[in-house]
Ligand SMILES: NC(=O)c1ccc[n+]([C@@H]2O[C@H](COP(=O)([O-])OP(=O)(O)OC[C@H]3O[C@@H](n4cnc5c(N)ncnc54)[C@H](O)[C@@H]3O)[C@@H](O)[C@H]2O)c1
Ligand SMILES: O=C(O)C(=O)C[C@@H](O)[C@H](O)[C@H](O)COP(=O)(O)O
């Protein structure tokens with residue numbers, strides 16, 4: 001089957017290539033001016049990283065594999081500092097490139113390592129999770145976590161290309177795949193409700209990496225993201241819609257010391273945002289219920305402990321959409337009609353939380 005190429009427009013346009021068995025496309029995305037490639041790969045995925053390094057070596061690149069801890073443990077300043085030392089030792093220059101191979105945690109780190117080294121070297125991202133393909137690797141948000149909050153240190157640094165080889169999804173742990181579905185469903189609520197129809201028609205198929213609609217779901221979600229970031233790379237307005245559900249989600253991730261899957265937190269956060277919309281008279285109860293039903297149909301959580309509220313409320317203060325002490329939320333005025341809720345009062349915030357509390 002041929003690969004699909006989805007363009008991301010902007011000052012430095014690039015392509016997101018989607019298909020099965022497409023790792024051979026990597027040299028084409030790196031370009032022929034690059035000589036040396038630092039491959040920052042999730043250490044738990046040698047069966048993906050090794051063949052990819054071979055593809056690069058056969059294409060004539062000098063390849064330096066740099067394994068990093070799997071998952072969220074990669075998004076730490078110590079790991080990033082270790083990569084800077086490696087870049088210095090290897091003599092990585094501005095004519096070289098970084099390739100990031102792994103889930104969203106790995107590509108966020110690799111992207112930021114590329115953004116920060118020599119004030120920016122070329123990167124190509126090879127996401128190996130559903131979440132990475134439909135969201136993290138596309139759009140140029142890169143970064144790491146700090147104890148004070150999620151993704152608080154980072155940069156906008158668009159990749160030179162993104163390679164989504166659907167065959168890498170087969171080995172994914174089920175719960176991590178489900179976590180990625182939360183971002184797919186998010187794309188459905190904010191922009192492309194056909195995604196919701198596909199999931200609702202066959203939740204079991206949607207929850208399987210080799211399901212009948214996997215490719216269509218990936219491509220639809222990538223198109224949503226590509227269109228948004230093409231119009232607003234630096235999140236000066238439109239891009240905020242991709243943050244639907246994330247204000248509460250990041251607070252949950254912090255409260256759980258980053259051991260709670262991102263997509264699971266986003267699922268709960270979307271129900272919270274939907275409740276904010278309903279309680280302010282902007283969103284119908286039917287659409288709120290649709291959030292719960294579609295998320296639950298694939299096994300995503302929609303509630304969180306009641307006693308967590310004070311800590312979550314405190315953590316939401318550092319949300320990047322906030323302006324000073326004023327919290328700002330992405331809410332829906334209807335399906336695919338994202339809007340903003342500015343400065344909600346404390347009672348409204350707590351009332352919406354009571355609707356998700358268990
Ligand atoms: N930059 C962005 O725009 C953006 C968007 C969404 C999410 N994110 C970030 O992405 C991260 C979450 O990404 P994720 O869900 O991909 O998590 P992840 O990178 O932690 O990967 C999840 C798990 O899957 C394993 N894994 C990855 N690929 C595999 C494969 N093919 N086979 C078997 N196991 C595999 C990993 O080892 C890990 O244990 C969060 O840090 C989140 O903040 C960033
Ligand atoms: O690309 C974006 O913009 C997003 O908000 C996508 C989110 O799914 C993603 O989790 C992102 O990393 C969150 O960004 P943050 O700026 O809130 O840290």
Ligand SMILES: [Zn+2]
Pocket residue numbers: 135183246262266
């Ligand atoms: Zn997200």
